[in-house]
Amino acid sequence: MNSAAADARPDVTVVGIGADGWDGLAVGARGVLTEADVVIGGARQLALLPEECGGERVTWPSPLRPAVPQLLADHRGRGIAVLASGDPMFYGIGRTLTEVLGAPPRVLPHPSSLSYACARLGWPVEETEVVTLVGRPTDRLAAALHDGRRVLVLSADAATPADVAALLRDRGFGPSRMRVLEQLGSRHEHCAEGVADDWDIVPGDALNVVAVDCRRAPGALRLGAVPGLPDAAYEHDGQLTKRHVRAATLGALAPAPGELLWDIGGGSGSIAVEWMRTHPSCRALSVERDAVRAERIARNADRLGVPALRVVTGAAPAALAQLPRPDAVFIGGGLTAPGLLDACWEALRPGGRLVANTVTLESEALLAAWHQRHGGDLVRLAVAHAVPVGSFTGWRQAMPVTQWAVVKAGPVPHDTPSGADR
Structure with a gap:
């Protein structure tokens, strides 16, 4: 970036703050907040600041992401401090x-x-899987469930622990131990504990994380x-x-x-689900x-922990016209549809992979x-x-x-994978 562009960029410092508020901040962080012309943050975070932070206080609007550019532009030329919960680069505003x-x-x-949670639980940070449910469906936790694993769930609100317990029961992990850690780092810190199968703890503080010791129920599908x-994991x-x-x-x-x-000709969505x-x-x-099958694909995606799978209902190749460019293409059905292979090949990024399966002689010839x-x-x-x-006992042969x-030849773009479409 040239110096002119750098000078035009707003003066922004992001300060992480915990549930312990002002008392938990280092001297440098306090100085930034005290000297800032404007402090932007959530209402809960702004309420933690003392009166000596005299800058204008601005609460993030909702939805947040679309409002950020204009909000920064409105305060260009002023010293801006942005408050964030904990580490701003860990699922944060950073x-x-x-x-x-x-x-x-x-x-x-x-x-x-x-x-904080790993320190309280004695869990090694590098061995703890993290799943955030802030603004995301509870179903995404399902993909992280494996017997004996430890998972830390970042909660959306006070209702999240009960939602987590319900999902664990539904996915065959009812025996899992759950601990809800609230207001970590503050003097109001609290831990509630139970087992998903009989979880009946009344919702507590909205600022919480859920620690799960995964235990698969006897007879549950592995x-x-x-x-x-x-x-058998799929509805089909x-x-x-x-x-x-x-x-x-x-x-x-x-x-x-x-x-x-x-995933062209999704059927039950198994290839797309397991890719994700x-x-x-x-x-x-x-x-x-x-x-009907499109709806079934969505249900399979939810159940198997990848609710972000996007299902497009329509016939290929017409349904492919406005889709973002892929890094890989799987064709599991409809190979002989006029123009399908041509459209997929044209859309595929250089260095991308195309895989097609068939059981018919006509498609095999193609x-x-x-x-x-x-x-x-x-x-x-x-x-x-x-x-x-x-x-x-004998052998029963499935259809071959x-x-x-194939890998598409050509120079691989620097934005691969799919950097331009994110």
Whole structure:
């Protein structure tokens, strides 16, 4: 950034503050707040400041994100201090301000709720998974549930602990131990404890985090951390990429953090769901022309912990026209639709992967032609299951699946993965 642009940027310092308020702030942070011409923050945070902070106090509007650029512009030329809960760069306003300003503001962090909670619980921070439910659906917690794991949930409000307990019971983790830590770092700090199966604790303070020791109930379906979930994990009408083929398909798609998948002919949504489960930042669009199946995909996504999966109801290729450019494309149905492969190939980013599966001779011939033109791997996947044959056991062969997997040639853009579309 040149000096003129830097001079035009507002003078912003972000100060992290805890539930202990002014008493918990370092001398440098107090100085920034005392000398600021304007202090921006939430109503609860602003109420923690003493009268000696004489700058104009401005409460964040709702919704916050769209209002940030104008609010900063309104106070350009003045010293701006922004209050944030705990560490501003931990699910805080620091990220938004960095994006708006085009460069990181000065940040004075305070211990985060994660640090406080792990200190109270004796949990190593680096081994504790964090799921935020602030402005996000409770269903997203489901993807983090694994027997023996420790999960810290950042609550949206006082009702969050009961919502977490209900989800744990519904997903087969009712025996999990829960601890609700309120007002961490303040003199009003409090901890309530119980088990999800019989959680009946009355909602307390809105400023809380929920610590979960995950315990799977006996007989509950076990969901692993890699692609190839049991078929029984999905609601479906038979339109489901079966477990072993699904695992091979996700291996060929090779999801990486932050990437976007197009799942064409979503069926039950299993490919898109398991793509998103590989990393919290992975994104997917599932395109399904049948409205009933589209609704089923959304239910599967919610149940398996990826409610952010976007379902597009419509027939490809027409339904693809306005979608953000993908890093990978999976075609599980409709291969012979005129122009479908051409549209997917054109939209795919250089360096992106395209994987197509089929069980019909007509689609297989089409894939063979594209393989001849663009290369890649053309394979046949055959799976057989042991079944009773009278008093003995034999093999029952599933329909073989022809799979074409290819990487699109060309220079990989610097904004990959999907940086321009986020």
